[in-house]
Amino acid sequence: MTMEPQVDPMLDRTTYREVMAEILHRITDGPWGPGTLLPGEIELAEEFGCSRTTMNRALREVTEQGFLDRRRKAGTRVRMAPLRQARFEMPLVRAEIEKAGASYRYALLARDSLPAPDWLRARMRLPAGARVLHLVCVHFADGIAFQLEDRWINARALPQVLKQDFTATGPNEWLVATVPFSEVELSFMACAADAMAVDQLGHAPGDPVFTVERATWWQSEAITLVRLSHRKGYRMTTRY
Amino acid sequence: MTMEPQVDPMLDRTTYREVMAEILHRITDGPWGPGTLLPGEIELAEEFGCSRTTMNRALREVTEQGFLDRRRKAGTRVRMAPLRQARFEMPLVRAEIEKAGASYRYALLARDSLPAPDWLRARMRLPAGARVLHLVCVHFADGIAFQLEDRWINARALPQVLKQDFTATGPNEWLVATVPFSEVELSFMACAADAMAVDQLGHAPGDPVFTVERATWWQSEAITLVRLSHRKGYRMTTRY
DNA sequence: CAGTGGTCTAGACCACAAC
DNA sequence: TTGTGGTCTAGACCACTGG
Numbered sequence: 001m002t003m004e005p006q007v008d009p010m011l012d013r014t015t016y017r018e019v020m021a022e023i024l025h026r027i028t029d030g031p032w033g034p035g036t037l038l039p040g041e042i043e044l045a046e047e048f049g050c051s052r053t054t055m056n057r058a059l060r061e062v063t064e065q066g067f068l069d070r071r072r073k074a075g076t077r078v079r080m081a082p083l084r085q086a087r088f089e090m091p092l093v094r095a096e097i098e099k100a101g102a103s104y105r106y107a108l109l110a111r112d113s114l115p116a117p118d119w120l121r122a123r124m125r126l127p128a129g130a131r132v133l134h135l136v137c138v139h140f141a142d143g144i145a146f147q148l149e150d151r152w153i154n155a156r157a158l159p160q161v162l163k164q165d166f167t168a169t170g171p172n173e174w175l176v177a178t179v180p181f182s183e184v185e186l187s188f189m190a191c192a193a194d195a196m197a198v199d200q201l202g203h204a205p206g207d208p209v210f211t212v213e214r215a216t217w218w219q220s221e222a223i224t225l226v227r228l229s230h231r232k233g234y235r236m237t238t239r240y
Numbered sequence: 241m242t243m244e245p246q247v248d249p250m251l252d253r254t255t256y257r258e259v260m261a262e263i264l265h266r267i268t269d270g271p272w273g274p275g276t277l278l279p280g281e282i283e284l285a286e287e288f289g290c291s292r293t294t295m296n297r298a299l300r301e302v303t304e305q306g307f308l309d310r311r312r313k314a315g316t317r318v319r320m321a322p323l324r325q326a327r328f329e330m331p332l333v334r335a336e337i338e339k340a341g342a343s344y345r346y347a348l349l350a351r352d353s354l355p356a357p358d359w360l361r362a363r364m365r366l367p368a369g370a371r372v373l374h375l376v377c378v379h380f381a382d383g384i385a386f387q388l389e390d391r392w393i394n395a396r397a398l399p400q401v402l403k404q405d406f407t408a409t410g411p412n413e414w415l416v417a418t419v420p421f422s423e424v425e426l427s428f429m430a431c432a433a434d435a436m437a438v439d440q441l442g443h444a445p446g447d448p449v450f451t452v453e454r455a456t457w458w459q460s461e462a463i464t465l466v467r468l469s470h471r472k473g474y475r476m477t478t479r480y
Numbered sequence: 481c482a483g484t485g486g487t488c489t490a491g492a493c494c495a496c497a498a499c
Numbered sequence: 500t501t502g503t504g505g506t507c508t509a510g511a512c513c514a515c516t517g518g
Contacts, residue, residue, distance in 0.1 A: 014488090015487075015488080016487075016488085040502085040503060040504085041503080041504070042503095050488080050489090051488060051489045051490065052489090052490085052491095053487095053488070053489065053490085053506095054487080054488060054489080056504080056505080056506090057487090057488095059504090060504095060505095070503090070504065070505095071496085071497075071498090071503085071504075072495070072496045072497060072498090072502085072503050072504045072505075073496065073497045073498050073499090073501080073502055073503050073504075074497070074498065074502095074503075074504090075502090075503060075504080076503090076504080085327050085328060085329045086327070086328045086424075086426050087325050087326070087327055087328075088325060088326045088327075088328065183479070183480075184326075184479065184480055185477065185478075185479050186326050186477065186478050186479070186480075187475045187476065187477040187478075188428050188450070188475070188476045188477075189430075189450055189474065189475045189476070190429075190430030190431070190448035190449055190450040190451070190474075191430070191448055192447070192448050206446060206448075207432070207448075208430035208431055208432050208446075208447075208448035208449065209430055209448065210428070210429055210430040211430070234429065234430075235427045235428070235429045236427065236428045236429070237425065237426065237427040237428075238425075238426050238427075239423070239424065239425050239426070240423075240424055240426075254507090255506075255507080256506075256507085280483085280484060280485085281484075281485070282484090290507080290508090291507060291508045291509065292508090292509085292510095293487095293506095293507070293508065293509085294506080294507060294508080296485080296486080296487090297506090297507095299485090300486095310484090310485065310486095311484085311485075311515085311516075311517090312483085312484050312485045312486075312514070312515045312516060312517090313482085313483055313484050313485075313515065313516045313517050313518090314483095314484075314485090314516075314517065315483090315484060315485080316484090316485080481516105481517105481518095482516100482517095482518095483515105483516095483517090483518100484514100484515090484516090484517100485513105485514090485515085485516105486512105486513080486514075486515090487511100487512090487513080487514100488510105488511085488512085488513100489509100489510085489511085490508100490509100490510100491507105491508085491509100492506100492507085492508085493505105493506090493507085494504105494505080494506080494507100495503105495504090495505075495506100496502105496503090496504085496505095497501100497502095497503090497504105498500100498501095498502090498503100499500085499501085499502100
C-alpha cells in the first residue's frame with residue numbers, strides 16, 4: 001500500500017509581493033504605459049504561475065497605491081496620471097514631541113462652558129442652543145511652546161466633558177480614549193499670527209502660522225472642532 | 241441515481257465588510273478598549289461564522305486603518321492610541337482646478353539651465369557639477385493665479401528635459417508621463433510671501449502662503465524638487 | 481519550541497457594467 | 500447577455516517570535 005506523493009511544499013511559489021513588484025516595474029519602467037489595458041486576472045495568474053487569488057491581491061494592492069483603475073467587465077487599466085496619495089500620520093502631540101527626543105509639557109490656558117456661537121453651529125452642524133466647552137491649551141517641547149490648541153467640544157453629545165478639568169492632561173488624550181468618530185474633516189492652511197499666537201508661540205503679528213483644523217462627528221453628531229497652530233518654521237513632512 | 245444537494249449558494253454569508261464594521265464597533269464603542277488582546281483568527285472566524293481567510297482580511301484592513309497591532313505569536317491587540325493617518329490625494333493642479341469647475345490656464349515665467357547651486361545639491365543629494373533645469377510657472381483658475389510652481393529638474397538623470405520647452409504644458413504633466421519615482425519626500429508649511437508670490441499670486445509682502453514642497457528620487461537618483469505656493473486663503477482639505 | 485499571524489491554492493458563485 | 504473583477508471557502512504550509 002503506497003501513499004500518494006505529497007504535493008510540493010511551498011518552495012518557489014510566487015508571492016503576491018513578487019507579483020506586485022513585477023507589475024509596478026512593468027508600469028513604471030516597462031511596456032504598460034499609462035492607459036494600457038491589462039490582461040484579465042486569470043490570464044495574468046497563468047503567466048505569473050500563481051493562483052488567481054494571489055494575482056487578485058497583487059492587483060488590489062497596486063490599485064490601492066494609485067497606479068491602476070479596476071472596473072468589473074471593463075478590466076484593469078493603468079491610470080493616466082498615477083494619482084499619488086500621501087499618507088500623513090496624525091499622532092498625538094505628546095507622542096510627536098517625545099519621539100523627537102524632547103520633553104513634553106502641557107498647560108491649560110482657558111476653559112469656558114458656553115452656548116455654541118453661531119459660526120460654530122454652522123461649521124459643525126450643531127442644533128440651536130447646544131452647549132459647548134471651549135478650551136485653549138499649549139503643548140511645550142523642551143519648555144518651548146510647540147503647538148497652540150484651540151478646541152471646541154460639543155457638551156450636548158458629551159455631557160461628561162463638563163466634569164473634566166483638563167489641567168493635567170489635554171483634551172485630545174481624553175477624547176481619543178472616550179469617543180470614537182465616524183467622520184473627519186481635516187484641513188491644512190497658512191494663517192497670519194493673531195494675538196494668541198503672538199503671546200503663546202512667540203510669533204510676530206501677521207507671521208505665517210502653519211495651522212491644522214480638524215472637525216469630527218460621530219453618527220452625524222458633532223464631537224469636536226480643533227485648530228492647532230504651530231511654532232515658527234514647523235513643517236509637516238512625510239516620506240514614502 | 242441522485243445528485244448530492246448543492247451546497248448553499250452565497251445567501252447570508254458574512255462578508256469581510258460586515259466583519260470589519262463589527263470589529264470597529266467593538267473597538268470604538270464596545271468591549272475592546274485600547275490594549276485589549278483579541279482572540280485568535282480561528283476563534284474569531286468561528287464566532288463570526290466565516291472562514292479564517294475572511295476574518296484575516298477584515299483584521300488586516302482594520303489594522304491598515306490604524307486601530308490594531310498584529311504580531312505573530314503575540315496576537316492581535318487594540319492600539320493604545322489609534323494612530324490616525326490622513327490620506328491626501330495629490331492630483332495634478334490641472335485636474336484639481338478643472339474638477340472645481342474652473343477653466344485652467346498655464347504660463348511659463350522662467351526657464352534656465354544651470355549647474356546645481358550648493359543648497360540644491362545638498363537638499364537632493366546631487367553629485368558635484370550636476371546640471372539642472374530651473375522652471376518657474378503659474379497655474380490659473382478662471383484667469384486668476386492659483387498656484388506658483390518653482391521647480392528644479394536634474395538634467396543629469398533626465399538629459400531629454402533640456403529639449404522640452406514647457407511653454408504649452410507644465411513640467412509636472414511631462415514628468416508624470418516620463419519618469420517614475422521610488423522615493424518621495426513631501427512637506428507642508430506656511431511661508432511668508434516673497435517678491436515672486438507678491439507679483440504672481442497677488443499676496444501682500446509677508447503674507448502667509450500655504451506651500452507644498454515635494455522632492456522625488458528614482459533609484460537613489462534625484463529627479464526633481466518643486467515648491468508650490470498657493471493663493472491667499474487656500475486650504476488643503478480631506479474627509480474620511 | 482510552539483502558537484499566532486502570513487500567505488498560497490483551487491474552486492465556486494456573485495455583482496456590476498459594458499456591449 | 501456576458502465578461503471581468505469581487506469575494507468566500509476549506510485546507511495547507513510557512514515564518515516569525517514570545518515564552
